[in-house]
Amino acid sequence: MLDHEYTTKEVFQNNFFSDWRKEMTAEERKVIKHLDKCDFTEIHRYFVDKTAARKALPKEEKQKLKEEAKKLQQEFGYCILDGHREKVGNFKTEPPGLFRGRGDHPKMGMLKRRVLPEDVTINCGRDSEVPEPPVGHRWKEVRCDRTVTWLAAWTENVQNSVKYIMLNPSSKLKGERDREKYEVARRLKGVVGEIRSQYRADWKSQEMKARQRAVALYFIDKLALRAGREKEEGETADTVGCCSLRVEHVQLHPEADGCPYVVEFDFLGKDSIRYYNKVPVEKLVYENLQMFMENKGPGDDLFDRLTTASLNKHLQDLMDGLTAKVFRTCNASLTLQGQLRALTRAEDSVAAKILSYNRANRAVAVLCNHQRATPKTFEKSMQTLRSKIEAKKKQVAEAKAELKKARAEHKCRGDGRSKSFLEKRGRLLERLEEQLGRLSTQATDKEESKQVALGTSKLNYLDPRISVAWCKRFGVPVEKIYNKTQREKFAWALDMAGEDFEF
DNA sequence: GATTCTACTTAGGATAATTGTG
DNA sequence: CACAATTATCCTAAGTAGAATC
Numbered sequence: 001m002l003d004h005e006y007t008t009k010e011v012f013q014n015n016f017f018s019d020w021r022k023e024m025t026a027e028e029r030k031v032i033k034h035l036d037k038c039d040f041t042e043i044h045r046y047f048v049d050k051t052a053a054r055k056a057l058p059k060e061e062k063q064k065l066k067e068e069a070k071k072l073q074q075e076f077g078y079c080i081l082d083g084h085r086e087k088v089g090n091f092k093t094e095p096p097g098l099f100r101g102r103g104d105h106p107k108m109g110m111l112k113r114r115v116l117p118e119d120v121t122i123n124c125g126r127d128s129e130v131p132e133p134p135v136g137h138r139w140k141e142v143r144c145d146r147t148v149t150w151l152a153a154w155t156e157n158v159q160n161s162v163k164y165i166m167l168n169p170s171s172k173l174k175g176e177r178d179r180e181k182y183e184v185a186r187r188l189k190g191v192v193g194e195i196r197s198q199y200r201a202d203w204k205s206q207e208m209k210a211r212q213r214a215v216a217l218y219f220i221d222k223l224a225l226r227a228g229r230e231k232e233e234g235e236t237a238d239t240v241g242c243c244s245l246r247v248e249h250v251q252l253h254p255e256a257d258g259c260p261y262v263v264e265f266d267f268l269g270k271d272s273i274r275y276y277n278k279v280p281v282e283k284l285v286y287e288n289l290q291m292f293m294e295n296k297g298p299g300d301d302l303f304d305r306l307t308t309a310s311l312n313k314h315l316q317d318l319m320d321g322l323t324a325k326v327f328r329t330c331n332a333s334l335t336l337q338g339q340l341r342a343l344t345r346a347e348d349s350v351a352a353k354i355l356s357y358n359r360a361n362r363a364v365a366v367l368c369n370h371q372r373a374t375p376k377t378f379e380k381s382m383q384t385l386r387s388k389i390e391a392k393k394k395q396v397a398e399a400k401a402e403l404k405k406a407r408a409e410h411k412c413r414g415d416g417r418s419k420s421f422l423e424k425r426g427r428l429l430e431r432l433e434e435q436l437g438r439l440s441t442q443a444t445d446k447e448e449s450k451q452v453a454l455g456t457s458k459l460n461y462l463d464p465r466i467s468v469a470w471c472k473r474f475g476v477p478v479e480k481i482y483n484k485t486q487r488e489k490f491a492w493a494l495d496m497a498g499e500d501f502e503f
Numbered sequence: 504g505a506t507t508c509t510a511c512t513t514a515g516g517a518t519a520a521t522t523g524t525g
Numbered sequence: 526c527a528c529a530a531t532t533a534t535c536c537t538a539a540g541t542a543g544a545a546t547c
Contacts, residue, residue: 090535090536090537092536094536094537099538100538101538101539102538102539105538156537159538159539161538161539163537226540226541227540227541227542228540228541229540229541229542231539231540236539237539239539239540241540241541269540270539270540271538271539271540272539308541308542309542309543312541312542312543323541323542323543324541324542325540325541325542375530375531377529377530377531380529380530381529381530381531455533483532483533484533485533485534486533
């Protein structure tokens with residue numbers, strides 16, 4: 001881990017050293033007292049070399065390794081569920097190592113222990129063959145619980161949470177649940193108008209709790225914020241969602257950028273990804289926020305009378321199956337559908353249509369704040385793209401000069417040959433200009449996408465039937481939108497969605 | 504009503520595999 | 526074909542939500 005910046009952090013070092021001390025023998029403990037006097041470079045080099053050696057392996061050796069992995073997958077990567085053979089998602093337990101949470105995690109550097117068969121609970125059918133534990137070991141427990149979907153589970157020691165072995169997204173079970181999720185979101189689409197008028201009315205409620213709920217719901221609906229459940233302090237990184245927002249996370253501006261009543265959000269959300277947004281809101285929302293913030297310190301809860309549990313209970317009353325996260329799914333899918341409608345032109349080429357699809361996808365990713373680190377190769381590849389553009393510009397300029405020359409020539413000679421030559425020059429210029437245009441949109445796209453992660457929304461928020469219908473309607477092969485794994489996950493949608501599917 | 508536990512979905516980074524390019 | 530760039534897969538952390546327990 002020495003390559004990583006986080007090993008230099010004090011929290012990481014303290015956690016690691018204290019856990020390491022616990023593993024030492026009494027003798028070792030007497031000798032090894034300060035982390036900063038320890039030199040790990042030798043063991044670090046050992047692993048670096050090992051990785052390099054594996055990379056440098058001859059082709060046949062690599063092939064052999066691949067086949068061995070495949071065999072392992074064949075043996076352990078499948079299960080029988082209700083008579084059907086299904087792929088398992090994660091069929092390996094997690095190896096021991098040093099825990100690295102995301103963001104400013106108080107437990108970074110702690111030792112994550114090796115999982116032993118004695119830690120593992122197996123869940124299988126009553127009359128199925130119980131998998132054998134490794135020789136000399138036994139399972140913690142074998143149970144037959146048909147009400148849950150996991151096949152095995154163990155408790156991880158750092159966060160004291162349960163880890164599960166579950167089915168692959170391609171399985172029938174996961175597919176059905178995925179579909180149900182989108183069906184709930186579609187039902188929300190039908191009643192969201194009513195819900196909106198309800199919460200708008202609640203902005204004026206006598207009850208503080210109802211007002212807070214109504215403002216929070218407005219944000220969840222409008223901005224696709226996460227619910228934001230309360231979490232144990234000191235156990236995880238300090239991140240928030242809607243209901244757990246604190247006064248310090250919002251700033252009110254009576255007027256900003258020419259708009260009245262602007263709310264500026266700045267907080268760390270899931271995975272410590274920063275959410276920053278400046279949004280004009282309605283006057284009543286603004287005034288309510290002012291009131292919620294009165295006589296509070298920066299560290300106080302903005303919605304002190306609200307919990308995700310009470311919000312979800314209220315939502316359940318408004319629509320069966322409705323919870324806060326459904327708004328995010330609904331908003332994302334509707335955004336994709338709307339953007340696709342706005343951006344796709346039937347006469348475009350397939351490549352141009354795919355570009356439109358990716359733009360629509362991007363709009364959703366921006367809405368959901370799905371970010372990624374700028375790729376390491378970004379600057380370099382951007383540079384080559386820029387030089388390509390420069391070269392193309394030069395070509396265009398040359399072609400223009402050539403065209404001018406040809407025009408003069410034709411004026412002077414006026415024969416058929418010079419005319420066809422002139423036309424040829426014209427077509428060349430046209431083609432070059434087109435190419436230049438494509439390159440510069442590519443550059444713009446690249447720049448605007450460098451910190452946007454498209455995969456998360458594609459996999460979790462966008463009803464695949466929207467994409468499938470779009471592909472069918474515009475003659476785009478579905479493989480251009482979904483790769484093999486994605487097609488397996490969305491098999492249920494590939495089968496059923498016709499070109500006129502509407503979310 | 505608060506807290507803890509359980510089960511599941513959603514998330515970005517690391518790494519492996521594939522594709523593009525000179 | 527070698528190497529770089531891009532894309533797919535793997536990995537596991539970090540959320541949501543509801544039930545059980547205090």
